[in-house]
Amino acid sequence: MPKVQAAALTILGTGVRGGPQAAHTGLLPSPAKASNCHTMEDAYGAPVEVFTLAQAYYMGKQYRRALMLLKRSELVDADVRFRYLAARCLAECHDWEECLAMLGGWENEEADNMDMQQDVQTDFDIGQEVSIYAAMCLVRGRAYDALENRTRAIRWYRAALRADPYCYEAFQVLVDNHMLTSEEEAEMRLQQKFPEENSWLELLYRAKCKKYDQQDTIAATLEELERPALPSTSDEAEGPSDAPQAGHGGPKFPATPASRPQEMPAESRMSVDGRRTRSMRSLATPSGPVGNGLASAEGGGADVVMRGPADDAEEAALGPGCGLANNLDVLVCRAEWYYHLGAFRECYQLTSSVLESDPYAMEAFPVHLAAALELRKKNELFLRSHRLVEEYPDRALSWYAVGCYYLCTQQYENARRYFGKATSLDASFAPAWVGFGHAFAFQDESDQAMASYRTATRLFPGLHLPLVGMGMEYQRMNNLHLADLLFLQAHKICPTDPLVCNELGVLAYRNRHYDQAERWLQRALDRVPGRLSAVWEPTIVNLAHTYRKQRRWAEAMEAYEKALGLNPGQPGTYAALGYTYHLQGNSSAAIEHYHKALGLRPEDTFTAEMLTVALQEGCMREDNF
């Protein structure tokens, strides 16, 4: 609440020169009464007073009243600040059409050539003051968002961000709701210009964006953010430990423009949670002749050598960093990066330590839950979700956590129910949608899974996972053509995701385009960030199947053995390896591997039959005496 007041005050302060800023700085929590008495005498008092009163109404959630006051003052058309406040009131009333009308009739105009911009930004210096233009753009974006006009909403959010790089809310909406593809995000970042002294913000934005296409740079970005700052600059970056949101810090940056009355919970943060889980599932159904068993739930890749924040002290020699090692946002970015690398254990450790110091750090939850799910930390999920539901029963995140727990314990009915609850509480919470889809998909309920994936696609145009999920469902229904279309679409959104490449490879394999399959799978493996872990074992097996189909026995066997090294004890891999030996004519090795496979999975009729064939062949051929 105080933030909003401060913001409004600043706006006021800039507009009215020499206004009674000082008088208002010490506004009490309930200023409505005092102001009210003051203006009762003169309904059309000084603009400053009117504005203050309107603001007070706004604070007191009397939106219509504030609106009436503003409209009656006739200053709405004259002063942009009045218009802005009126628009916010309308937005609060969910009167979106009106709100847009209030903001001005530029529906058809391009956001770029705005004469308003000059109008408002006469003496606006980036970073010094809150840009009211950006604030208005943001409200427009939100209005269009509410009207489900996604393209326009995105355009306005971007306009807001372009006008004022500090407009963190616009950034947050764009990134957290996956509105942009990673390309577009990169483009957006390029357009932003930050003053020299606040370069840390640029880094932070970069770290928060989709990480797929910045695999090479993200580590450096995070390191720079974490490296301790020089003493002289440390106050500039503001004591990071007491800045709850990096975007709100800095003495030169008093407040985020147009902070929302209720703090937007950070729960809509990108969490790729379902992604991996889903990926395991999907990868576990390769179309090879020998089905691949479920990949182990255990994320490997614990050996990714990553620097923890503590190690960075020695790096100080490299030059001043931003000193944000303890900042929550940076920590969460770091955790997300670990997650992305498949280093679930490190990720989990990091988020656990974050949650230890701040048990309700909402930003850290989605990635924490996702990592816990990967590591099958059933107990942890149980406790966390219980606490969350107790504390915040009205948040999507809490129910999402419950859903994760049930997903972990393979109680898909319940998982479905709670993910559904989470989505109905907050439709813009992407992880819940993806989890919802997965919970259906786990039970082979393709239609419902598709429905929820489709909704997610509509809501989060920058998120490729729902597309992948839909593709997998189509693939399961043997609608290979549609599956191909969807995977290609997903690939376009996120060209660096190895999972998509794997799926495309599997599809090519099923269509018997083995060269193509090989290329895709190879590409998938090339794109796995960090070291190969057990998560990607199915891809290696798929590649091995492809080699086998191409009669490249040696390569196939090598790949199978590599897969077994990553995830031993998979009957399917043993059977396939035996089959390869068999095809090659080495029936004794084939028999041995068939036996291993059958020992692990006695009900495998294909292997049993092949074993009989191999035994017969072996006894015809072999002469060892």
Place this chain on the structure above:
Amino acid sequence: MDPVAPASTAAQKRAELRRAVVDLRARGLYSSAKWAAEQLAGLPEAEGKPPPRTRRSRSDIATADEEDDLHVLAKSAFDVKDYRRAAHVLRDCTFGRSFFLRCYAAYLAGEKRKEEERVETSGPLGCGNACNKDLDVLEAELCAACQGGNPDSFIAYLYGLVLADRERKSEARALLLASISGYPCHWGAWQALQQLCVDCDVQAGLSLPRHWMREFFLVSLCLESQQNEEGLGRLQTLEQQFPRSDWVVAQAATAQYNLRNFDEAQDLFEVLLERDPHRIEGMDTYSNILYVKEQFAALSHLAHRTAVTDKFCPETCCIIGNYYSLKGQHEKAVLYFRRALKLNRHYLSAWTLMGHEYVEMKNPPAAIDAYRRAVDLNPRDYRAWYGLGQTYELLHMPYYALYYFRRATQLRPHDARMWCAMGQCYENEQLAMYEKAIRCYRRAEQNVDREGIALHKLAKLHDALGQRTEAAYYFEQNLGRIDAERIQGSDTLDALAFLASYKKDMGQLQEAEVYCLRLLDYGAPSKEKAKALLREIRSMQQHAGFSSPSARSMSPDSPSTSPV
């Protein structure tokens, strides 16, 4: 003794083993420590008093322990099998023996959990596919620790174990070799290496350190790969160096048992029991010998004796199982083998013996399962392969049976029983590969076929194929064997009947007559046949008497002469 191994005196060995016992115990490697202590006691008696250095070294140990109280705490937790706690206490240690203890504790904790999970999912004897969840973390950590080259020997050992679990065998072998080179007195590392050396070509490619421990390893390897004579030779040299080592005696006994020299083996086991009346290790093999020799009383005595020592020891259960089996109480026997396996799921011979019991109980699926578990544990167990073959033969699946018999013959190429079994498979009407069957039986015959199945079979097969000369040869051989061993049976009958008619056809009427006369001693059908033959011979003799002596009698063995 290997000429390249640098000779080391008993005193040196003593010092080395003493240090090893302390080192191994500090790291919680108890069975290796026990083994080292056993060899230490097996060294010849030291001349004079023990060197005064011992005392100082003990004080060294005391100070070393003081340096790290955490290590002591962790070690105590480890000793009472609180592995997770031990690992947690040492969570920040990244070097030295504390690091090893931490990783080893984590490994054991994971193994323990794995076993529990397996039992949860598939029962105490199920073959569930649980995996050690701590391996990932351990692998990463150990990999990092070993990256700087020249890792600590114990760390290398543990990393080797982890990689072996991960089926990265060649890497694991390299690490274990490194570990052994750095610290030769760690018997556990040699054993782990041995498990990774199933293939003969791998064994040949090993570059073992030139240390006296190598001899022990080679003995163990020889016995495992059924090169028992070589093993015995090596054991003799070892015995000179370690005259009082029970281990050496036990290995010698096992080698003799493998060679089916049951009497020698029994003697050795008795020596062993005399030295150490509470010994249980290896006594299951002794009980096998008593079983084969059907010595009820001795077996019963052994079973009681071990039961008093430790009733819930897998070996004890196995011995009791053998006892019940000998008494024909197969259900009870199975019960005890199962108990043994519950106590130790990796107890190879219990699986095999349980398979045998199930065969006796006419339960082939259960038998197959048991045998297969045995070969999964150790693919060198020829008994289990042979048992598998037999069981599949019972199930009329000759292709399967053949494969398993072949595995058995590969492991024991000088065991006639395996070759006979294989020959029998080739004879099966589904395969009907008589040529191969003949070759199998020939191999059996070359390898001293005690039961004499091969000769008879060879004769019959040749007869069936119309190769009467060969058939006659083998029948004669078999008859000679039967006569030498003074045994009776249908084989004799067949041989006599064939030879009588063959000789008659060849015109060797006198010999034919002899066989016919012998044939008369037997039961009714053959008697009639013999009488008929005799009549025929008589008439032929008469005929020959009237006509001029034919060329037949001049060259009786010539195969070109066709009868009638």
